[in-house]
Amino acid sequence: MSEVQQTQPATRKSLLEVDDVTIRFGGLTALDSVSFDIREGEILGLIGPNGAGKTTCFNVMTGVYQATSGQVRLDGEPIAKMKRHQITKLGMARTFQNIRLFKTMTVLENVMVGADVHSKVGFFDALFRTPRHRRTEGASLVRAKELLRIVGVTAGYDELAANLSYGDQRRLEIARAMATGPKLLCLDEPAAGFNPAEKRRLMELIRRVRDEGYTVLLIEHDMRLVMGVTDRIVVLEFGRKIAEGTPEEIQNNPAVIAAYLGVEEDEDAS
């Protein structure tokens, strides 16, 4: 276990801060003065019934949307004015609800593309295959293979991404995001379309990713998965934060129970 895991969650440093964020779309307030933080080395779950504002919150945290007011800071730096690639360089990576792989590239190439984000090798180095280029490429290759082993992609390195099983495509997407060397890995409904056995494997994978030293944000409809894998949970309802706490605290919170009343425990309501 890394040093980060030995520290109590409450005393860990904030990696990402959502500070009094409001977002309006015309007359609709999708997020209303929402504040919470994600601490180094934890798995934080963001949950809430349909339309609660999870995706909007995710999008403002990852720089896709600008907040109407309030701020998001990654490692103390406001991300509002940053371009997406700058946010990636600062240390945030995400996967998507709808898988976005380079379908005509191989398994290995997809992960190597992620590693290129931090590459200091220039066009000249690549064109003339300088020693610096070969060294960097060699290190990226080793790391890419290691990541594929960590996430458990079963297909061979040279298989085209388009030919992978659905589960392998989801795992490959996680490996590619990890290859950018993020401090914070954001997973947007990673269990969508998974059967119970695949969900169990995914839980193990998310824990393994955290144990590798990554901090994880998880948006997920599957309550069993969220309750089983997260350290802390933030609950949204109608754009407001209604609760924050450990899985046990959240399960026993009357406001959360009321918000989910009528929704089956394991139901993917989307």
Ligand SMILES: Nc1ncnc2c1ncn2[C@@H]1O[C@H](COP(=O)(O)OP(=O)(O)OP(=O)(O)O)[C@@H](O)[C@H]1O
């Ligand atoms: N780009 C947009 N323009 C206008 N309204 C939007 C936009 N994005 C989201 N909304 C609205 O903001 C509210 C919150 O939506 P959001 O998708 O964030 O909820 P959610 O919790 O992710 O829901 P679900 O679980 O169904 O994915 C909804 O009323 C939605 O219709």
